[in-house]
Amino acid sequence: MRRPAQTSRAAGAPARGAEQSESSEKKLFVDFLLDKNLKLTRQREAVVDEIFGGSGHFEAEEIVQRLKLNRSRVSRATVYRTLELLLECKLVERLELGGTGSYYEHVHPGEHHDHLICTQCGNVIEFHNEKLENMQAEICNNFDFQETHHSLRIFGLCSKCGQIPQ
Amino acid sequence: MRRPAQTSRAAGAPARGAEQSESSEKKLFVDFLLDKNLKLTRQREAVVDEIFGGSGHFEAEEIVQRLKLNRSRVSRATVYRTLELLLECKLVERLELGGTGSYYEHVHPGEHHDHLICTQCGNVIEFHNEKLENMQAEICNNFDFQETHHSLRIFGLCSKCGQIPQ
């Protein structure tokens, strides 16, 4: 996986409709903060705006840099701390692409998806399959396991890379 | 996840029967080396013996230490390098438990399993579900994606931890 990873949006993981505005998601975050007696600071707001404003997956360091270039000054520590909060309230998911560090992605409420990861070109394809999700729920049930979140990653060669003889 | 992680073997991921001896798996590794014009060294053999001899999941550093204590001297670099080879020939799988580093586990040929990971006590439950695997294969097929491997992790509270009110 040499090239910087890109994201394709697949059927089943459609672009968010107009019924879910960015500000309503931001409100979810603000409510989450209130609920935990945490404060809405300039820095947290900047991080959230940056993440909700972008698309695809990103590294924590990328947010640090984007903030540095574009607008407010937010420290690395605060970016990581805010990402933790966003993970907790499920507006962001962590994604390990097989390399060393973690990627993150903004997820719209109730729109979880899984990933096909091309180990050749780095392309990441999102998909969602309800039957798969249901079966996982069933398995959890069998084990009396209370799921909070899950991650399914399928690694291999995408349609383009699969055609080139290895 | 505070305590050192432990592994439970669940139904569907049974203990290996007598029909698959450790030495036959070692032969798979040796053949893999030969096939790639790689050499069977004392160090590689020591790493493989250590891994095939143990059970459950482990960190790379753990193997470095176990080798240091028990028998031969093998450098950290060589342990990591040998793990890469074992991943490639699918005798070992990498497992990210949500913390910083990676875990590995010895997998017997054709016996892949997935994981339920308790974020409270660190317990890791293995499971295998053929229907789930088939559906994944179908999804790959739909995307013309050639899978090499996959990883499904379900995080949450195990039956014990789920009973304790949060």
Next chain:
DNA sequence: ATTGAATATGAGACTAAATCTCAATTATAA
């Protein structure tokens, strides 16, 4: 508006995990 207390931040030190370097060593085929 002011105040106070709890919460948050930033700079940079620190840690952990993994990779890299390259001179010296070793396995294997001829």
Next chain:
DNA sequence: TTATAATTGAGATTTAGTCTCATATTCAAT
């Protein structure tokens, strides 16, 4: 035995992320 390609080890280095703690900020109560 020899040639050579592959391998190794020690430790430097990189990377990703966490931690510390003095200072600053938020926000509810006044």
